[in-house]
Amino acid sequence: MxxxxxxxxxxxxxxxxxxxxxxxxxxxxxxxxxxxxxxxxxxxxxxxxxxxxxxxxxxxxxxxxxxxxxxxxxxxxxxxxxxxxxxxxxxxxxxxxxxxxxxxxxxxxxxxxxxxxxxxxxxYMIAHHPQWKMVRELLADGSIGDLRHVNAVFCYNNADKPENVRNQPGMGGGGIRDIGVYAMGCARLATGQEPSELSAHLTMESDFDTVARIDARFPGFGFQSMVSMRMARYQHVSFHGTTGTITMKAPFNAGAYDQAEICIEPSGTERRTIRFPEVNQYVLQVEAYCRTLREGAPYAWTLEDARGTQAMLDAALAGKVDQGA
Incomplete structure (x- = not known):
């Protein structure tokens, strides 16, 4: 090897x-x-x-x-x-x-x-975490019926760190570029679909976004998201179908924010909770990268995948703006 x-x-x-x-x-x-x-x-x-x-x-x-x-x-x-x-x-x-x-x-x-x-x-490390592979499979096999809505929230508060690059517009700062890539990109990752419409409402400080509320339309389902660098630390993703729901407790910073956990609630049947203790998605990302280099194995996140999410970020950054916190 x-x-x-x-x-x-x-x-x-x-x-x-x-x-x-x-x-x-x-x-x-x-x-x-x-x-x-x-x-x-x-x-x-x-x-x-x-x-x-x-x-x-x-x-x-x-x-x-x-x-x-x-x-x-x-x-x-x-x-x-x-x-x-x-x-x-x-x-x-x-x-x-x-x-x-x-x-x-x-x-x-x-x-x-x-x-x-x-x-x-x-x-894009979340693409290598087994919880996202499981969510893709659950959606694909109709475990919650036809998907109708996705909601994603990712927030933290770094208002006390003005020197941080995320608070520097000239260095590509702002919440959308930092964490919107997860909150928006995860819908594409989970479903393999692209949005047909997107609008956003942004709160700005010094020419970078600190709060963003996003609405989008994908084929067959709606999408809403909020990302913020001025709110308490929190992350959550939910998928709502015609016959059940899937919720993710630590969808992005699994193991750091909390233990990764998926809750599947089909209508009329018992709730199932699946946990992923001691999974390091950064290690899995590097190992997957090395397998691709050595063996030519398919890689879970290509430049084309990243470009698609960036198109969503671009559309969000062009949204309606409120100046000031």
Whole structure:
């Protein structure tokens, strides 16, 4: 089994808390490199992998023949630039979401992927969690009849962190780009369908959205969502059909927000609750990525999939705006 040697561009806090440990733990992967000029920032990564090669620039890491694939956790507005540079340097790419700022930017990424023959995709980790595979199967086999409505909520409050990149409009901040990719994209992930209509009502601060209420229409079902960076921490997804419902307790940050749990309630029959203890969706994402590189196995989330969700984000960001909190 060929081990995939990963390099990370930038010592972000998320890379340290989630993805570096996931790469280290994943079968078939090795945390091989980190690009940062800061010895202090490199130190905790070296605590995870003592043999880690530390590079003093992103370009130096991309030039190394010790690196097979690059994980990119940079601020949103830098994702396309460094994904394209990594592909040009002959590296496979796993880039944080949203991988681009607008849907049409995915066209350049897709073209570069196809021309290079390398793998490039967005780190949409929920696509690899078994709870979402189960929800797709339940919807497909008619466990709740015909799907009629989906509701998704994802909120947290970072008003006390003005320096955070999510509160920086010039760096691709705002709630829609940060968590709307989950609240909106999950409907596409679960059903395989695309919306025919979408409208949104946004509350803005300094040119980035802090609260967004979204209404959309998919073939056969309606969709409503709320995402916010100014409300108490909460997440929930529900699917309402003609003969039952499915609810998800921790649909996005499974294991961190709460234990992943699906409740299936068919009309007139006993409720079923299915739990997923100790599942690390970041490890599963890296292992799936490595299987695709080694064996050509199908991957659960392609650039085309990510482009479709970005089109929803673009439509939401064009919605009706209220200035001020």
């Amino acid at each position: 060929k081990t995939v040697n990963f390099g990370i561009l930038g010592a972000s806090s998320f890379a340290l808390s989630q993805m570096a440990p996931a790469i280290h733990a994943a079968r078939g992967a090795r945390l091989a490199g980190l690009a940062t000029r800061s010895a202090d920032k490199a130190a905790p990564f070296q605590g995870i992998e003592p043999d880690l090669d530390v590079f003093d620039s992103y370009d130096a890491l991309l030039a190394s023949d010790k690196i097979d694939a690059v994980y990119i956790p940079l601020p949103n507005h830098l994702h396309v630039e460094w994904s394209l540079k990594a592909l040009a340097a002959g590296k496979h790419v796993l880039c944080e979401k949203p991988m681009a700022m607008t849907a049409d930017q995915y066209d350049d990424l897709i073209a570069a992927r196809d021309e290079s023959g390398l793998m490039a995709t967005e780190a």
